[in-house]
Amino acid sequence: MKQYSLFLVFILFTSCNFFEKQVPSEKELLQKELKAINWNEVDEYPSLEDCDKIENKVQRQHCFFEILTKLIQEKLNTDTLSILDPKLDTIEVKVTVYANSALQFEPQFPKDSVAYNRIKIDSILNERLVDFPKINPAIKRGIPVKTQFILPVILKVE
Template identity: 55%
Template structure:
């Protein structure tokens, strides 16, 4: 019996070398995971309430941008901006969505737009867009991140 136990022990000890594999370090695993993540693209785009039912990533993105454009245009349609600057037909609106779901709007002016009173236009836009509906921020690997985009807003001249 002793010989069987000794033989079995030697067999088990000798076979441990086949199971001994190098365990990757935490740093190696971290570098591998970072290489897998595409840093140029978010996992999910920002979302607005009316687009929550859409499941496809690209359709949700389109729904978000069309909803944002529509909401901004509705708020700016019958505005004094048309009276002050009738030559403006499109505004490039830089929208920033922060991880805490707050929004910031800035107007992007063309290089040759020296005749516009930027502060007046910005204050007008801020007042019109102050009570904007809640927007869920974009996320990267489940973590909310800051996102920015330019939204072309066509001002109706009706």
């Protein structure tokens, strides 16, 4: 019986080594997770209330860009951008949607262009592009995040 119990004790103490596994450190796990995240894409794009009803992610994104472009065009068509520069038929607007749903608009000009009155166009955009409907920010891993994108806005000459 002594030999049997001694054998059991020996097995018990040595068998714990079989179950021991190397546990990665917190920093290693964090680095692995950070490398796995695609930082260039969001899980859900910003959206408007009208687009929230759409289930398909791509269609919801298309709806958001379409409605936002239409809203910007409507606000800018009533202004003097086309009179200020008749050659200006399309303007690219960099839209920033912050995590708190705030919006910022910034005109984008060709790098080689000095012909545009940048200060005047920027002031017109800041004055006109206000009072937008509530925009839900983009979501990345369940957290609202800031997103930026460029929308081409066609200015109509009436």
